[in-house]
Amino acid sequence: MSMPPTSSKGRIVLVHLYPREMSIYGDLGNTRCLAARIRRHGYDVEVHDHHPGMPFPQDAHLLMGGGGQDSGQSRVEDDLAVIGDRLRGLAADGTPMVMICGMYQMFGHAFITSDGVELPGLGILDVTTRGQSTRMIGGIVLDTPWGEVVGFENHSGATMLGSGQAPFGTVRVGHGNNGQDHTEGARTHNVIGSYLHGPILPANPAVADALIAAAAERATGRPFEPEQVDDALADEARTRQITRLRARGTGKLKDTAVH
Amino acid sequence: MLRTSAAIIAGKTLRYAARLRGGGSALPGLVAERVDPQILARTLASVPGGIVVVTGTNGKTTTTKMLAAIIAAHGKHVFTNPTGSNFTRGVLSAMLGEIGLGGRLQADVAVLELDEWHALQFAKLVTPTHALLLNVARDQLDRFAEIDTTAKLLATLAGQTSQVVVLNRDDSFVFRIAEGLSGKEIRYFGVDPEIADQVPALNEADVRFEDAATPPPPTTDDGLLHPVDTRDFAIRFGPAEQVGPLALRQRGLAAMVNATAATTMARAVLGADFRTDLTEAALRTVTAPFGRGEVIDVDGHPLELVLVKNPAGFTVALSTYGAEPVATMIAINDDYADGQDVSWLYDVSFASLREHGVAMTSGVRAYDMALRLDYDEVLVEQIEPDLAGALDGFLAAYRGQPTRIFCTYTAMMALRKLLAARFGLAGFAQEGE
Numbered sequence: 082m083s084m085p086p087t088s089s090k091g092r093i094v095l096v097h098l099y100p101r102e103m104s105i106y107g108d109l110g111n112t113r114c115l116a117a118r119i120r121r122h123g124y125d126v127e128v129h130d131h132h133p134g135m136p137f138p139q140d141a142h143l144l145m146g147g148g149g150q151d152s153g154q155s156r157v158e159d160d161l162a163v164i165g166d167r168l169r170g171l172a173a174d175g176t177p178m179v180m181i182c183g184m185y186q187m188f189g190h191a192f193i194t195s196d197g198v199e200l201p202g203l204g205i206l207d208v209t210t211r212g213q214s215t216r217m218i219g220g221i222v223l224d225t226p227w228g229e230v231v232g233f234e235n236h237s238g239a240t241m242l243g244s245g246q247a248p249f250g251t252v253r254v255g256h257g258n259n260g261q262d263h264t265e266g267a268r269t270h271n272v273i274g275s276y277l278h279g280p281i282l283p284a285n286p287a288v289a290d291a292l293i294a295a296a297a298e299r300a301t302g303r304p305f306e307p308e309q310v311d312d313a314l315a316d317e318a319r320t321r322q323i324t325r326l327r328a329r330g331t332g333k334l335k336d337t338a339v340h
Numbered sequence: 341m342l343r344t345s346a347a348i349i350a351g352k353t354l355r356y357a358a359r360l361r362g363g364g365s366a367l368p369g370l371v372a373e374r375v376d377p378q379i380l381a382r383t384l385a386s387v388p389g390g391i392v393v394v395t396g397t398n399g400k401t402t403t404t405k406m407l408a409a410i411i412a413a414h415g416k417h418v419f420t421n422p423t424g425s426n427f428t429r430g431v432l433s434a435m436l437g438e439i440g441l442g443g444r445l446q447a448d449v450a451v452l453e454l455d456e457w458h459a460l461q462f463a464k465l466v467t468p469t470h471a472l473l474l475n476v477a478r479d480q481l482d483r484f485a486e487i488d489t490t491a492k493l494l495a496t497l498a499g500q501t502s503q504v505v506v507l508n509r510d511d512s513f514v515f516r517i518a519e520g521l522s523g524k525e526i527r528y529f530g531v532d533p534e535i536a537d538q539v540p541a542l543n544e545a546d547v548r549f550e551d552a553a554t555p556p557p558p559t560t561d562d563g564l565l566h567p568v569d570t571r572d573f574a575i576r577f578g579p580a581e582q583v584g585p586l587a588l589r590q591r592g593l594a595a596m597v598n599a600t601a602a603t604t605m606a607r608a609v610l611g612a613d614f615r616t617d618l619t620e621a622a623l624r625t626v627t628a629p630f631g632r633g634e635v636i637d638v639d640g641h642p643l644e645l646v647l648v649k650n651p652a653g654f655t656v657a658l659s660t661y662g663a664e665p666v667a668t669m670i671a672i673n674d675d676y677a678d679g680q681d682v683s684w685l686y687d688v689s690f691a692s693l694r695e696h697g698v699a700m701t702s703g704v705r706a707y708d709m710a711l712r713l714d715y716d717e718v719l720v721e722q723i724e725p726d727l728a729g730a731l732d733g734f735l736a737a738y739r740g741q742p743t744r745i746f747c748t749y750t751a752m753m754a755l756r757k758l759l760a761a762r763f764g765l766a767g768f769a770q771e772g773e
Contacts, residue, residue, distance in 0.1 A: 218681070
């Protein structure tokens with residue numbers, strides 16, 4: 082734990098989308114992690130919980146959304162239709178966002194249920210998800226532009242990337258988007274969609290800091306001015322888990338379709 | 341009848357063989373179930389005083405133990421399944437030891453602990469007369485997938501119960517089940533409104549939605565918990581009838597709520613035979629089941645082993661024990677029985693540990709636990725993934741002081757074995773599952 086400097090470098094507004102409805106797999110941990118790291122980097126943070134029906138905040142420098150149950154998703158659909166244009170505008174303008182599991186799916190073009198019903202999404206990420214009867218569950222290791230990332234996946238939706246859509250990472254151990262093409266998640270501008278729980282950010286601080294860097298620039302108009310943050314615990318937790326998962330493997334992925 | 345006898349002999353033989361090998365509690369039940377799938381239904385049909393099913397996410401084992409003790413204290417012969425074997429086959433296995441070849445179970449009342457899914461499988465074979473539905477919380481989502489699904493399982497079970505359903509009036513997932521029920525009596529248990537502010541700590545608020553639903557006002561058949569202090573409490577049925585005040589051997593608000601649930605159900609099962617004095621005596625003597633507030637004597641000083649398995653349970657444990665801080669170790673494994681996804685640790689607030697810190701984190705996910713504590717600004721003195729090394733280091737550093745270990749299931753199993761070896765507790769590690 083490093084001590085934050087005494088004078089603030091600026092104020093970052095962190096918006097947690099639907100913390101009641103879409104926050105079931107420890108997603109709150111991502112918000113806790115971002116808020117703590119923003120402070121440790123010497124910035125002030127204002128965490129804004131956005132609930133369905135509430136006005137969306139004027140300033141929004143960093144957005145976090147999590148996984149939910151079917152009942153939770155149906156409760157936020159109407160609100161997403163209301164704030165959809167705003168979210169699309171913020172995404173196109175480079176606002177950093179991390180959307181996990183259910184919210185990742187809803188940021189895509191559509192979710193097609195196992196009965197064939199097509200539920201439209203926001204279309205911020207060029208992905209389409211189909212409901213399946215089997216769940217993809219287990220530890221997962223990715224290669225990403227921010228190094229190796231580890232987490233836990235638990236989803237029944239199989240997600241396909243549109244042509245030209247960049248994944249968040251390449252699967253080294255686990256299932257990823259669909260268990261077939263070795264991709265995991267999606268990334269457009271500064272928006273990251275991913276299935277990784279864990280939660281993803283505390284044990285993968287490089288991803289958290291990339292989001293914070295973009296948020297700090299938007300909030301202050303200046304380049305990110307990071308502090309030296311001691312990540313020894315996160316590094317140890319991450320590398321130990323990666324070592325375990327690599328040793329165990331899953332044996333379920335074909336070795337041919339490496340991207 | 342011939343087929344039942346053959347099934348019982350086959351099952352009994354296997355039960356004996358399994359005992360000789362020193363293993364498996366569910367295997368004999370599995371064999372008997374294959375030979376005669378109706379064996380459970382036929383045998384339990386001969387139990388005259390009721391078939392009571394206890395289910396829900398947290399507190400099943402404690403509540404079942406309390407309920408069986410209360411009914412037994414009223415002079416009834418109670419058939420119950422042993423701790424942890426809360427599957428249909430476990431019930432059969434337990435039953436085979438108690439029945440004659442004629443298939444008759446020597447019991448007045450059956451009190452059965454079943455997990456949410458197996459309760460429903462059980463109800464397909466046997467109609468429960470009474471169902472006690474405790475709560476719905478997230479427990480290893482990688483198994484049940486969704487909390488809504490779990491709530492639906494409980495509602496279905498309630499619909500299949502023939503006489504009395506007892507519901508938790510403080511859990512909206514549970515009391516709402518009453519809306520869809522007809523043709524059976526509904527009773528409730530809960531905490532007195534005077535401590536209503538503590539209820540959120542018992543429930544998982546983050547997955548409950550704000551809505552207008554409220555349970556009906558309590559009647560004189562609904563047990564309400566009135567805590568006196570952290571140890572003593574009373575259970576009131578209207579203004580005229582009270583069980584207690586008394587103290588349990590197990591600590592904490594969650595155990596008091598379990599006692600309230602068990603007493604409300606016992607009163608429904610026993611009817612006019614229910615007596616407050618016998619109930620008080622039974623509740624005073626029930627010992628903590630495996631891993632729930634267990635206290636081990638380490639050179640004259642108490643070591644408390646506290647099982648944590650989901651956010652609601654860990655939050656309740658921290659609020660229960662937080663009033664009396666002692667040197668603390670936390671051991672987190674991630675096997676199937678622990679929950680493989682450790683994300684749930686981020687749905688627990690550890691702020692209550694900030695003042696005194698945590699002496700040791702251990703288990704396969706020792707570093708993830710330390711990282712979690714770091715984000716709540718709780719200082720961790722040592723991290724040692726190896727449980728034996730951690731236990732020795734922890735007890736050596738805090739020799740002559742009370743200590744406490746919060747641990748997940750497989751970490752607890754390993755720690756109990758180590759403690760049995762270190763402190764010569766005969767039979768200690770074998771108890772429970």
